[in-house]
Amino acid sequence: MKSLQDRLKEKGLRSSYQRIKILEYLEKNRTHPTVDAIYEALKEKLPSISKTTIYNTLKSFLETGLISDLTISGHEVMYDAETKPHSHFLCKSCGTVLDVVDIKCPHVRKEVDGNKVEEVHLYFKGLCKKCLPEGRKQ
């Protein structure tokens, strides 16, 4: 397992303490946090951090392929330390976003009508196991 410093260096990113803490948070919390959630989690340990810093850091992580993002909820961007293609499930009740790793979209193609496909996002929405009323569980 490469150190976080090495992973930043590999992507040509300067490794500052704040950057390492943000990447570390994403690696440890595979809950697809938003900028707000990351800010809330880090502001105690990093009192000088701002949402703008977090946003800009995430942007540079995205541009270099260190992380991925998703917009499953339709109103906010979520960030994911997993960069391999995978699908997501959104619980419409509690807002939890789970990784779906065992289902691949059957329609994945390299091109559609001559247009080159670079990303395919498959979003499932419904009620998670915790929110399903008793009796409706499988």
Ligand SMILES: [Zn+2]
């Ligand atoms: Zn739920």
Ligand SMILES: [Zn+2]
């Ligand atoms: Zn994910």
